[in-house]
Amino acid sequence: MMAACRRVVAFALLVSAGLVHRVAEAGERNHKYAEGDEVTLWVNKVGPYHNPHETYEYYDLPFCKPVEGVETRRRSNSLGEQLEGHELMNSGYLLSFTKDVAKTKVCSMKLSAEDAKTFASAVDNRYWYQLYLDDLPIWGMVGEADETGAQSIYTHRKLSLGYNGPNVIEVNMTSENLVRIEEGANLDFTYEVTWIPSTTAFANRFDRYLDVDFFGHQIHWLSIFNSTMMVVFLCGLVSLILFRTLRNDFARYAKEDLGGHATGSEHGISEESGWKQVHGDVFRAPLHLMFFSALYGIGCQFLALVLVVVGWAIAGPLHGDVYEERGELVTSVIVAYALTCLVAGYTSGSYYRQFFPTPRSEQSSQWQKTMLLTVFLFPVLVLTVVFGLNIIAEYYDTTHALHLSTIFKIFAIWLFVSLPLTVVGTLFGRHWAGKADFPCRINSMARPIPLGPWYTHPALIAAVTGILPFGSIFIEMYFIFTSFWNYKFYYVYHFLLLVYLILMVVSICTTIVAVYFLLNVENYHWQWLSFMASGSTAGYVFLYSIYYFAVKTQMTGLLQTAFYFGYTFVFCAGLFLLCGALGVIGGSLFVRRIYSGLKID
Ligand SMILES: *[C@@H]1O[C@H](CO)[C@@H](O)[C@H](O)[C@H]1NC(C)=O
DSSP states (O other): OHHHHHHHHHHHHHHGGGTSOOOOOTTTTTTOOOTTOBOOEEEEEEEETTOTTOOEEGGGSOOOOOOTTSOOOBOOOOHHHHHTTOOOEEOOOOOBTTBOEEEEEEEEEEOOHHHHHHHHHHHHTTEEEEEEETTEEEEEESEEEOTTOOEEEEEEEEEEEEEETTEEEEEEEEEEEEEEOOTTOEEEEEEEEEEEEOOSOGGGTTGGGSOHHHHTOHHHHHHHHHHHHHHHHHHHHHHHHHHHHHHHHHHHHHHHHHHHHHHTOSHHHHTOOSGGGGTTTTTSOOSSHHHHHHHHHHHHHHHHHHHHHHHHHHTHHHHTOOTTSTTHHHHHHHHHHHHHHHHHHHHHHHHHHTTOSSGGGSOTTHHHHHHHHHHHHHHHHHHHHHHHHHHHHHHHTOTTSOOHHHHHHHHHHIIIIIHHHHHHHHHHIIIIIOOOOOSSOOOSSOOOOOOOOGGGOHHHHHHHHTHHHHHHHHHHHHHHHHHHHTTOOOOOHHHHHHHHHHHHHHHHHHHHHHHHHHHHTTOOOHHHHHHHHHHHHHHHHHHHHHHHHHHHOOOOHHHHHHHHHHHHHHHHHHHHHHHHHHHHHHHHHHHHHHHHTOOOO
């Protein structure tokens, strides 16, 4: 199964290679160099340390440009790189594989008043910059301020490069030679390079970027252990309660049936209470069926999407792709999204179809509308957020402002992959899976829903239900947020997979309890309840993100705040749909199961 998936994804990557193209320089393509080959050092982005999404092009700071004759080329970026705001340009440093370079001048400049002001404020805002050498990232600070507040800038970069055979293995950079920033100061930017043989294997060269202490922290293990225990406990509890209660219910119904027949009165039936009462209504289509089918379809798509992306990452060493590389994760998410549109179409199409026993009973134009909703809903949401963020990014002129070519590529992927796959999925879903095979007949008249006590209000049930699934994932959320907002490479995908499975089980179990509770107060709108109950997990994650923003980060400014909440909102919306779909799956299994055990006279 996994192998097949991998092949499909690999194929899709090949197909979309024209769209998600990457032009690699010689040597960088296969990471192999012969002695004396040019090794390119790229300058990437600069920005304040605390605002990971406020990044500008390297030369937005008034650094002098490299010496004449060395062009400042711009490398064409992959989709993922562009979305992550990478902007690589040639540094003009002349590096040859295994050839040491003594201290050499790159360029000099005389600071004008304006340049001095720009550099000084960059140092005050703790600007860092990023370089890339053979896809290995290097970070450095622009300068430093001393105790008196006087700012200085580093002008010498000492590169120490490790190599093993034909490969570059590691890069160490030290910044030296602080020069006071003041008007009229003369800055000579210099570098030196030493090559040192290394014994580290090429495949392990990214290992030093992985923060084993952080991700392998006891808390991480403990939380996973805790969540697993919770799952065991919860499953036990749910099965115990439900099986006991259901057995009692069935016994009671059987007795009432007997009693009712024995006395020959209709009273037996009217005195019944509980979930059996709504048997004529539980399989009624949920309100706003089109919208609901679309949400459910997209949620199922995300369930598959996470599996594909995480599975692809775990299989990383097998196919030689590592997410530590620039933009890999984002690219794979986009490709996986486009492919899993098939799932969205299939599930939304079949879900919608099952409420119409014969094709003629379905108003002819409605299923196409459902399909369109499935195709458009999430992209439009993302587009709105991205559009807003892009305006801000353009205003600040950061590297996160999207190029027209990126927008065009994404639109092309959506148009030529997502859209057709959703249509195909819908058609298959309607014809193969959309059967109206409910165990109970639906009454022609809808039953009125009794007004229960306050604690039976569906909104309250939904809100309370989300707490447990959130409890099972919030530690992992901390690790994910930190890797996203705090410069850490997330690499513990096996943990993530485990937590994902735990989330599935916990969501399904808690939703089943919520649905049982709701049906018992004779409210039959269980489909929306199961969606909302499980989906409310995402609401708690959003609340947690506000806490994280306020307490764990030091982000400032409109741009970073907008990016933080914009991205988090999209993430939570996706999580909402994913969890919601889980809830509906659990709820449907449960409802079908209990009502098919019921004997309706
Ligand atoms: C880079 O720095 C690390 C830690 O200081 C050291 O162990 C390693 O040998 C250095 N590598 C090179 C190529 O200088």
